[in-house]
Amino acid sequence: MNFSNLHRKDFVQQLSTTPFDLLVIGGGITGCGIALDAALRGMKVALIEKNDFASGTSSRSTKLIHGGLRYLKQLEIKLVHDVGSERAVVHRNARHIVIPEKMLLPIVEDGSLGKNSSSVGLLVYDLLAGVKKDERRKMLDRHATVKAEPLLAFDKLVGGGLYFEYRTDDSRLTIEIAKSAHENGAVLLNYAESKSFVYDDSKNIVGVKVFDKISNAEFEICAKTIVNACGPWVDLLRKEDNSLKGKRLQLTKGVHIVFPYEKLPLKQAAYFDVGDGRMIFAIPRNRITYVGTTDTVYNQNLDKPQCNKEDAQYLLNATNKMFPSVGLKAEDIVSSWAGLRPLIYEEGKSASELSRKDEIMISPSGLISIAGGKLTGYRLMAEKIVDLVSKKLKRDFGKCKTKKFRLSGGEFKNEEEFQKSLAQFIEAGKAENISADKIREWFYRYGTSVSKLIVNAKNGKSLEAAELLYCLEHEMIFNISDFMIRRTGKIFFDRTNSEKQIEELSNSLSKTFALDESSATKNFASVAEEFKAAVTFS
Ligand SMILES: Cc1cc2nc3c(=O)[nH]c(=O)nc-3n(C[C@H](O)[C@H](O)[C@H](O)COP(=O)(O)OP(=O)(O)OC[C@H]3O[C@@H](n4cnc5c(N)ncnc54)[C@H](O)[C@@H]3O)c2cc1C
Numbered sequence: 001m002n003f004s005n006l007h008r009k010d011f012v013q014q015l016s017t018t019p020f021d022l023l024v025i026g027g028g029i030t031g032c033g034i035a036l037d038a039a040l041r042g043m044k045v046a047l048i049e050k051n052d053f054a055s056g057t058s059s060r061s062t063k064l065i066h067g068g069l070r071y072l073k074q075l076e077i078k079l080v081h082d083v084g085s086e087r088a089v090v091h092r093n094a095r096h097i098v099i100p101e102k103m104l105l106p107i108v109e110d111g112s113l114g115k116n117s118s119s120v121g122l123l124v125y126d127l128l129a130g131v132k133k134d135e136r137r138k139m140l141d142r143h144a145t146v147k148a149e150p151l152l153a154f155d156k157l158v159g160g161g162l163y164f165e166y167r168t169d170d171s172r173l174t175i176e177i178a179k180s181a182h183e184n185g186a187v188l189l190n191y192a193e194s195k196s197f198v199y200d201d202s203k204n205i206v207g208v209k210v211f212d213k214i215s216n217a218e219f220e221i222c223a224k225t226i227v228n229a230c231g232p233w234v235d236l237l238r239k240e241d242n243s244l245k246g247k248r249l250q251l252t253k254g255v256h257i258v259f260p261y262e263k264l265p266l267k268q269a270a271y272f273d274v275g276d277g278r279m280i281f282a283i284p285r286n287r288i289t290y291v292g293t294t295d296t297v298y299n300q301n302l303d304k305p306q307c308n309k310e311d312a313q314y315l316l317n318a319t320n321k322m323f324p325s326v327g328l329k330a331e332d333i334v335s336s337w338a339g340l341r342p343l344i345y346e347e348g349k350s351a352s353e354l355s356r357k358d359e360i361m362i363s364p365s366g367l368i369s370i371a372g373g374k375l376t377g378y379r380l381m382a383e384k385i386v387d388l389v390s391k392k393l394k395r396d397f398g399k400c401k402t403k404k405f406r407l408s409g410g411e412f413k414n415e416e417e418f419q420k421s422l423a424q425f426i427e428a429g430k431a432e433n434i435s436a437d438k439i440r441e442w443f444y445r446y447g448t449s450v451s452k453l454i455v456n457a458k459n460g461k462s463l464e465a466a467e468l469l470y471c472l473e474h475e476m477i478f479n480i481s482d483f484m485i486r487r488t489g490k491i492f493f494d495r496t497n498s499e500k501q502i503e504e505l506s507n508s509l510s511k512t513f514a515l516d517e518s519s520a521t522k523n524f525a526s527v528a529e530e531f532k533a534a535v536t537f538s
Pocket of ligand 1: 025026027028029030031048049050051052053054055056057058059060061062063064065066192193194195229230231232233252253254255293338339340341371372373374375376377
């Protein structure tokens with residue numbers, strides 16, 4: 001069965017009739033990673049997500065697979081080592097969406113970074129992460145630094161460091177993991193919300209009552225173990241389980257703002273000092289450049305974090321200070337996003353001082369909760385959880401298999417095979433009058449699955465319709481927001497062009513799902529509202 005909401009009834013049937021070894025609640029990268037690891041070890045696994053996959057923090061990050069250079073300053077050596085060395089693994093397993101990217105660390109006169117300390121820091125960062133000798137950091141003098149990025153102010157520059165990171169698309173990485181879990185037998189469903197828990201006579205958790213947001217019906221899932229991977233919502237589920245004791249979450253908000261590339265035409269991604277002890281990224285990506293992030297304590301609505309005026313102004317000021325000739329204004333912002341970090345509260349620590357380590361909490365009912373961590377470390381977090389679940393189930397499911405497992409779309413042995421495959425798809429595209437640029441765009445989004453998009457185009461679909469059909473048949477989209485925001489990132493990376501397509505694509509999807517007029521209107525209104533919210537700063 002395809003990973004498609006066209007089979008929703010079958011998925012609900014399977015979920016409500018199978019006794020599962022493991023039920024994961026939450027379809028962000030943490031939950032999807034756990035579902036994949038468990039499925040590969042042969043567990044019967046289910047996953048439910050209350051909105052769309054990756055609709056929480058996992059579509060709102062800085063979109064980097066990184067070790068976290070700044071955590072070195074906080075002496076989080078183990079975290080930097082674990083997550084840093086994991087970067088290459090995540091890259092190998094999903095080459096199409098985890099791309100090497102050189103990062104420039106400019107060192108300026110009045111900044112908090114010194115030339116020598118930066119040189120040592122970057123080297124330690126590389127060594128901890130096991131970076132190959134020829135890829136290790138390179139320190140630059142001020143001339144070489146401004147050559148790498150001409151928009152930096154030469155008179156303030158002391159020098160710079162070039163080091164190695166990876167960029168990704170967080171929600172695409174999540175969906176490729178979800179697809180891989182599905183392909184290996186896990187049953188995953190979006191728009192299915194855990195409402196309450198079911199317990200046996202000894203008060204052990206044995207199931208979940210689920211609300212299906214599409215059919216408005218309720219059903220029950222039975223499972224021997226239940227993992228709460230709800231990111232910022234983890235404590236709400238612990239509260240529902242009556243076990244919100246001891247460690248608690250402290251949410252912090254981080255925002256990003258997006259400019260058309262020509263307004264901030266960086267040659268080079270940069271990670272720079274803001275002057276208040278914080279560091280921010282400026283990352284050029286095709287038609288745009290995005291800047292972020294902030295880190296402020298957050299106690300408001302979990303479902304709709306927004307970039308407000310102060311957040312936007314803070315990032316504007318920092319960017320204008322580092323690249324003074326660009327003179328960016330609030331009107332130049334074409335999109336934005338805001339995400340919540342599910343961190344663990346620590347007495348007396350400020351938002352940016354809180355650890356990014358992951359934390360596992362086990363409730364008396366047996367509910368296993370996991371929070372914190374990074375996108376980058378998702379596979380390691382999943383391994384820990386599935387080892388724990390195996391122990392609980394008292395069955396030998398064998399060792400973790402994800403280290404060498406290629407994710408859906410990323411089935412390449414090595415870089416050579418990856419490049420060869422891209423060239424072959426470009427040839428295949430030519431035969432159907434699809435430009436090399438379009439094929440490249442698709443390839444860096446869907447990897448080997450581009451073959452299916454080309455077939456859709458061959459069957460007479462426009463390029464947009466061919467892509468939409470692929471996501472409908474293989475990526476569980478239900479409405480146009482899923483497509484525009486989390487499968488393609490168009491709202492962030494190509495907002496101006498994609499806005500024109502919303503209505504037509506939305507109508508086509510509503511027809512496919514035979515929605516009544518009111519549901520169709522609601523879906524369309526909801527994406528229109530998200531497009532508006534991305535440029536409204538209150
Ligand atoms: C601003 C910012 C920048 C970041 N940058 C990076 C970066 O560059 N690199 C990096 O490695 N990490 C980064 N991170 C961290 C990373 O994004 C997170 O660690 C990761 O996305 C958390 O994923 P998650 O699956 O735990 O949570 P989420 O993605 O939030 O997933 C939890 C899911 O649970 C669902 N859910 C909630 N309640 C229920 C319920 N009752 N029933 C069913 N489902 C439910 C939610 O809808 C949600 O989709 C960043 C984080 C932020 C905020």
